[in-house]
Amino acid sequence: MSKESPTESIDVSDLKETKRSPRLGWWIYVLMGLALNAVIWGGALTYLKKAKPKYVSKMAIILPGGNVGASVNLPSIGQASSSSTSASGGSSLDPRANYQYILNDEPVLEEAAKSLNIKTSELGKPKSKLIDNTSILQVEIEGPSAKEAQERGFALYNTLMQKVNKLREDEIAKRDDGTQATLDMAKIKLAETQKRLAAYKSLSGLSTTDQVKEVAVSLEQLRKQRAEMLAQDMLLSDRLQQLSNSLGLSVDEASEAFTLQSDPIYQQSLRDYSDASANLTVLSSKWGENHPNVVREAARQKNARDAISDRASFLLKRRPSLQDLARLNLNVTGSAGKESLYRDLVAVQAEQSGVLGQTQELGRQIENFDDRLRDLTQKQLELDRLQRDAQVAEAVFASSLAKIDLSKSDIFTAYPLAQLVSPPSLADEPASPQPKLVLAGAFVGSLFVSTGVFLLWKRQSMGQKPKQEVELSEVAELPTLRAIPNSDRSKTG
DSSP states (O other): OOOOOOOOOOOHHHHHHHHOOOOOOHHHHHHHHHHHHHHHHHHHHHHHHHSOOBEEEEEEEEOOOOSOEEEEEETTTEEEEEEOOOTTOOTTOOHHHHHHHHHTOHHHHHHHHHHHTSOHHHHOOOEEEEOTTSSEEEEEEEESSHHHHHHHHHHHHHHHHHHHHHHHHHHHHHHHHHHHHHHHHHHHHHHHHHHHHHHHHHHHSOOOTHHHHHHHHHHHHHHHHHHHHHHHHHHHHHHHHHHHHHHTOOHHHHHHHHHHHHOHHHHHHHHHHHHHHHHHHHHHHHSOTTSHHHHHHHHHHHHHHHHHHHHHHHHHSSOOOHHHHHHHOTTOOOOHHHHHHHHHHHHHHHHHHHHHHHHHHHHHHHHHHHHHHHHHHHHHHHHHHHHHHHHHHHHHHHHHHHHHHHHHHOOOSSSOOOEEEEOOOOOSSOSBOOHHHHHHHHHHHHHHHHHHHHHHHHHHHHHHHHHHHHHHHHHHTGGGGGGSOHHHHHHHO
16 A cells, blocks of 8 residues: 655746746847947957058069970981970979979078078068969069069079079089090090001001002003003004015014114124125135135124124024024115015014013003902901991090080070069059958958847847747646655656
8 A cells, every 4th residue: 555645836936937037138239239340340440550561573484495406417427416305394294393392492582581681581482373274483472562572573583593593503513424424435435446446557558448449440440551552462463463474574583683683782793794794795806815804804704793693592592594694684775665664564563562561561560459459458347347446436425425515505404494474563552451351351240240149139039938938838737747646756757
């Protein structure tokens, strides 16, 4: 059996008094709005009065060019070329970004500030922007006045160019250090090949390949001359044969006759024999054969005949008879026609002898030139090899030297040429503060604050009554709790 627990009573009037919230008066919201507006307009006016004006100078730097190159052709040596990439860079590299980084580098800013006799903190950092689809870098720099801002822009640009030029010089110096070793090796190799070539020329007697050509041409000319001489000798032989037939002498006999005719000792002995024979004939007609004068002339005739026979044997390499010698004598007087034939025979024989001598001399010269040509041809192979080595070494050296010179002239490979397309501007009015913009902002802020305060007051005034009605409906449900004993409420609780 459960005991009845005493019931509790709730006073609704007390509950209503505790739930009722205090209500603010409208004048409080008015004061709040005035205070907030005063803060906004006071701050704006104070900023306009105390803020130092700042002027902005703008400039634009362009990186023109692209695919710049140079090529040098060295006749009979080789070719050297040098080229630089486009100033706008590739898809993954933009030189403008490098210039933008250098522009904001601390040492560059310090040098620019030093040139203006100001601190780096006073100079500040420039603002830069890369214009899309162009090679232009836009730069802005602030200053306390329009003139000073413009001067800072020029100082910043000049410092940037000095830094870039220094980087270019460092790049060229490092590049030269790498190529100088190659150039020195090419120079040493060139000197060695030239030394070997000069030594071989001195020892071989062959200085140029033209000497071989000259010897070959001279050899062909000698062979041509010898062929002409042989042809002329054949013509003279035919002519000599005809004259021999007309005189009744063979060619060999005609040759022997000319040999005897050209020998002065034989001719002198022949004249002595003729004189002695003539004197003996005269003396024999007067006196007998035992007469002393006849005996003396006979002895003289015999001595001259023996001398003729001995000299003819010596010249002809055989022992001719007196009849043969008489037939070979060209000094016999006869008809005018025969004398003319003898003269022609003598002239043709003399000419043939000269032609034969020239032919023999040409033959000896041809043999000498032929031997020299074979020797020079063998030496030419080694000379060509040494000259080829020297030309290759010279080409490598000249090309390397030309490439170094071209690379020195092309100083815009890593750092492209930069031009000031738009010089630092002279601002007409300060960039900050801007009174119109500040006042407009203050007006907008004041409008927002006033609207917010009004809406806050309106919400509180309109939302107070519905809240009280909700509280009363909740209290109306409370009497149901009176029927529940305290113990049961505690259990349920």
